[in-house]
Amino acid sequence: MRSRISVKLILAVGCVTVVIVGxxxxxxxxxxxxxxxxxxxxxxxxxxETIKAVAKYDMLLNHREGVHxxxxxxxxxxGIRAVRIFNKEGAIIFSSDKEETVGSMVDKRAEACFACxxxxxxxxxxxxxxRTRVFVGDKxxxxxxxINPIYxxxxxxxxxxxxxxxxxxxxxxxxxxxxxxxxxxxxxxxKVKLSVFAVGSVLAISLILWLFVHWMVxxxxxxxxxxxxxxxxxxxxxxxRMEKADExxxxxxxxxxxxxxxxxxxxxxxxxxxxxxLGRLAAGVAHEINNPLTGVMTFASFLLKRAxxxxxxKADLEVIVRETMRCREIVKGLLDFARPTPxxxxxxxxxxxxxxxxxxxxxxxxxxxxxxxxxxxxxxxDIMADRxxxxxxxxxxxVNAIDAVEENGRITxxxxxxxxxxxxxxxxxxxxxxxxxxxxxxxxxxxPFYTTKGAKGTGLGLAVxxxxxxxxxxxxxxxxxxxxxxxxxxxxxx
Numbered sequence: 075m076r077s078r079i080s081v082k083l084i085l086a087v088g089c090v091t092v093v094i095v096g097x098x099x100x101x102x103x104x105x106x107x108x109x110x111x112x113x114x115x116x117x118x119x120x121x122x123e124t125i126k127a128v129a130k131y132d133m134l135l136n137h138r139e140g141v142h143x144x145x146x147x148x149x150x151x152x153g154i155r156a157v158r159i160f161n162k163e164g165a166i167i168f169s170s171d172k173e174e175t176v177g178s179m180v181d182k183r184a185e186a187c188f189a190c191x192x193x194x195x196x197x198x199x200x201x202x203x204x205r206t207r208v209f210v211g212d213k214x215x216x217x218x219x220x221i222n223p224i225y226x227x228x229x230x231x232x233x234x235x236x237x238x239x240x241x242x243x244x245x246x247x248x249x250x251x252x253x254x255x256x257x258x259x260x261x262x263x264x265k266v267k268l269s270v271f272a273v274g275s276v277l278a279i280s281l282i283l284w285l286f287v288h289w290m291v292x293x294x295x296x297x298x299x300x301x302x303x304x305x306x307x308x309x310x311x312x313x314x315r316m317e318k319a320d321e322x323x324x325x326x327x328x329x330x331x332x333x334x335x336x337x338x339x340x341x342x343x344x345x346x347x348x349x350x351x352l353g354r355l356a357a358g359v360a361h362e363i364n365n366p367l368t369g370v371m372t373f374a375s376f377l378l379k380r381a382x383x384x385x386x387x388k389a390d391l392e393v394i395v396r397e398t399m400r401c402r403e404i405v406k407g408l409l410d411f412a413r414p415t416p417x418x419x420x421x422x423x424x425x426x427x428x429x430x431x432x433x434x435x436x437x438x439x440x441x442x443x444x445x446x447x448x449x450x451x452x453x454x455x456d457i458m459a460d461r462x463x464x465x466x467x468x469x470x471x472x473v474n475a476i477d478a479v480e481e482n483g484r485i486t487x488x489x490x491x492x493x494x495x496x497x498x499x500x501x502x503x504x505x506x507x508x509x510x511x512x513x514x515x516x517x518x519x520x521x522p523f524y525t526t527k528g529a530k531g532t533g534l535g536l537a538v539x540x541x542x543x544x545x546x547x548x549x550x551x552x553x554x555x556x557x558x559x560x561x562x563x564x565x566x567x568x
Contacts, residue, residue: 095272110257122222122250155251216254371398421456431468449488457566463542471504478508498568505561511554
C-alpha cells in the first residue's frame with residue numbers, strides 16, 4: 075500500500091522532533107540534577123562551617139557535653155543523616171548517630187578518607203568536590219557526605235587544656251551526611267514533568283504539522299491527482315481551482331494550461347481528420363466534375379464560334395465559357411491541393427524562376443500600373459526542387475500581391491543566402507504595400523477555401539503553396555500589419 079506524501083512528511087518531521095526534544099529533555103534534566111546536587115553540596119559545606127563555628131568555643135574549653143549537644147541538635151534536623159567528628163587517626167570522637175560507637179575507627183581506604191590519605195599523609199587543603207561523596211545507604215536512599223578539616227589554630231595549641239603541637243596542621247575532621255531523598259524526588263518529578271512536556275510538544279507539533287501539511291500539501295496534491303485521473307478519463311476541460319502563489323499553484327496553473335492546450339490540439343486533430351476526409355471526398359467529386367465541365371466548355375466554345383450573327387447568344391455563351399473555365403481552375407486548384415503530383419526534383423535557380431514568373435505576369439503588372447522590383451542575390455546557390463511546382467508557388471504569391479495592392483502599388487521580391495545553426499538556406503521574400511492582413515486572420519490564410527479577396531478568390535492559392543513548401547522541406551511565414559502591407563517569407567534548404 076502506497077503511503078501519502080503528507081504522512082511521510084509528518085513521520086519524518088515527527089522523528090526529528092522526537093530526537094531533538096529527547097536530547098533537549100536529557101540535557102535539561104542533567105543540568106537540573108547537577109544544579110540541585112551542587113546546591114546541596116554548597117548547603118552541606120555551609121552547614122559544616124556553621125557547626126565548626128558554633129562548636130569552636132566548646133572545643134577550646136574542652137566542653138564535650140556542649141559539643142555533643144550541638145552535634146545532636148544539628149543531626150536531628152530534617153534531611154541530615156549524621157554529623158560526626160574524627161581525630162587525625164580516623165577515630166570517632168563525636169557522632170549524632172547513636173548506633174556508632176565513640177572511639178571506633180573508620181576505614182581510611184573508604185571514599186571519604188581516601189582523598190586525604192592517598193599519599194599516606196593527610197592533605198591540608200581540598201576543594202569542595204574532592205571533599206564530597208555520594209553513596210547509597212542501607213535503605214537504598216542516596217546520601218551526600220562532605221568532610222571539613224578542623225585546622226590547628228593558635229588558640230588551640232596555646233591553651234593549657236590542649237596538648238597539641240604548633241606544627242600540627244589538622245586536628246580532626248567534621249563529617250556531615252545529608253539525605254538526597256528530596257533531590258532525587260525533585261529530579262523524578264522534573265523527569266515526569268519534562269516527559270509530559272516532551273510528549274505533549276511532540277503531539278502538538280505533529281498535530282500542527284499535520285494541519286499545515288494537509289492544507290498546504292495534502293489537499294493540493296489530492297486535487298492534482300484527482301485532476302490527473304479526470305483528464306486521463308478523457309475530460310480535457312477540467313480546471314483545477316487552486317489559487318496558491320507557490321510551486322504547487324504554479325504546477326496547477328501549468329497543468330490547466332497544458333490540458334486546455336491538449337484539448338485544442340485534440341480539436342485541431344479532429345478538425346484535421348474531418349478536413350482530410352472532406353478533402354478526399356472533394357478530390358473525388360472534383361475529378362468527377364472535371365469531365366462534365368470539359369464537355370460543357372467544349373460545346374460552349376463550339377457554339378460560341380457559330381454565334382457571331384447573334385450578339386445576345388454570343389454574350390451568354392461567353393459567360394458560360396468564362397464561368398466554366400473558372401470552375402475548371404477551382405477544380406484544378408482543389409486537385410493540386412488534395413493530390414499533389416510527386417514532381418521531379420532537379421537543381422534549379424530561384425532567381426531564374428522569379429524572373430520567369432515576372433515575365434508571365436508582366437501584362438497584369440502593366441495594366442494595374444504596379445511597380446515590380448526584383449532584388450536578387452547574384453551569388454544565390456541552387457536548390458533541389460521541382461521547377462513547375464516552384465513556379466506555381468511564385469505565381470500564386472505574386473498574383474495574391476497583385477490582387478492586394480491598388481493601382482500604382484509596389485511589389486518587391488528579394489532573394490538571399492542565409493546560414494543558421496550550421497545549415498544554409500535560400501530565403502525568398504514577396505512583399506507588397508497593400509492594406510495588410512488583420513492579425514487574427516493570419517493563422518487562417520493557409521486553410522483551404524479561406525480567402526481575404528471575397529468573391530475574387532477561391533481560397534486555395536496559399537493552401538497549395540503551403541503543401542508544396544512542406545513537400546520541399548521548406549518553411550513559409552507571413553508578416554503583416556493592417557495598413558503597412560504584407561510580406562511572405564519562404565526558406566528552402568540548400
